Amino acid sequence: MSNAVPPSAETDRDARFRELFANKPVILAPMEDVTDAVFRRLCRKHGAGLCVTEFVNVEGLLRGCQRAARKLRLEDDDTPTAIQIYGADADRLAEAAAVAAAANPTFLDINCGCWVPKIAGRGAGAAWLRDPDAMVKMASMVVKSTSLPVTVKTRIGWGPESDMPIVELAKRLEGVGVRALTVHCRTAKMGHSGEADWSWAGKARAGVSIPVIVNGDVKSADDAARALAETGCAGVMIGRRAIEHPWVFDECRALLDRGVHLAPPTALERLALCREHLLANVDQRGEPHGVHCTRRHLSGYLKGLPGAAAVRNALNHDETLAGCLAILDQAEERVRRGAEERAALAVPA
DSSP states (O other): OOOOOOHHHHHHHHHHHHHTTTTOOEEEOOOTTTSSHHHHHHHHHTTOSEEEEEEEEHHHHHHTOHHHHHHHOOOTTOOSEEEEEEOSOHHHHHHHHHHHHTTOOSEEEEEEOOOOHHHHTTTOGGGGGGOHHHHHHHHHHHHHHOSSOEEEEEESOSSOTTOOOHHHHHHHHHHTTOOEEEEESSOTTTTTOSOOOTHHHHHHHHTOSSOEEEESSOOSHHHHHHHHHHHOOSEEEEOHHHHHOTTHHHHHHHHHHHOOOOOOOOHHHHHHHHHHHHHHHHHHHOTTHHHHHHGGGHHHHTTTOTTHHHHHHHHHTOOSHHHHHHHHHHHHHHHHHHHHHHHHHHSOO
């Protein structure tokens, strides 16, 4: 079956894809067991201009695995969102791309950057960087399998640092129809160690006409502004920082759009986000799984809160929604009472 679309539809799709990068988007990175529908909605509310799903295993997808199917499910308000797929076999990736396209994402992304052994050790993710020729051939097959725009997320090389194929690789990927490239500016061997060298994203961008997104160690609005200024890239992608501080997207947009540094979230705003995320996770998954899924975010959400360690410990040991909400109610009451006491002390006698 042909994947061709009418010329007018192709033009509209191209225009929508280009518009994604018109305002230097701040993008939520794909993270396994993190960037689910609930977290994407929360980050979009806080300024994420574009989101990417958890990465979807093509073998599970083609077998009809329930977990893979869940990751593909996009609600009407979950846009713009890309679906990211990963696998070690080019034919299976191309076949899975056609399946994933049926979920109507904004575009499809190929994971060529995940370095963790259970992924790369099986020939998927960043393992494609071991053979750039095979990676380019695979990308070409995926592009030809779907009418959706196809992008690639990758690293600057497998390693060692003396072998950095990203500049030439970017040109070759553009040549086979890849529409944008996200560059995590570490080698696969580095994992999350060392510092990301954003200059490699700038070098890749200089050699292509497609959008290049800079990724790695973007932890603040100042980082985002500096990464864009230094590289000339079309946008920035944020991963680990968003897990603990989704306000980072609002902070980046305020600085990029208005030159304004936002004040950090207040204690009550931090507690409100805990409540919002908890309720949404339980609504999506039920108890106790929805409660458990929220725990990975608590240390960041509660940072700076008076008595944060005690609140976090209580939440981590309660399996029920009602119990967790009661803990948050008590914490909010303590914050309000403390504010009233400080205000009273500030009033002249």
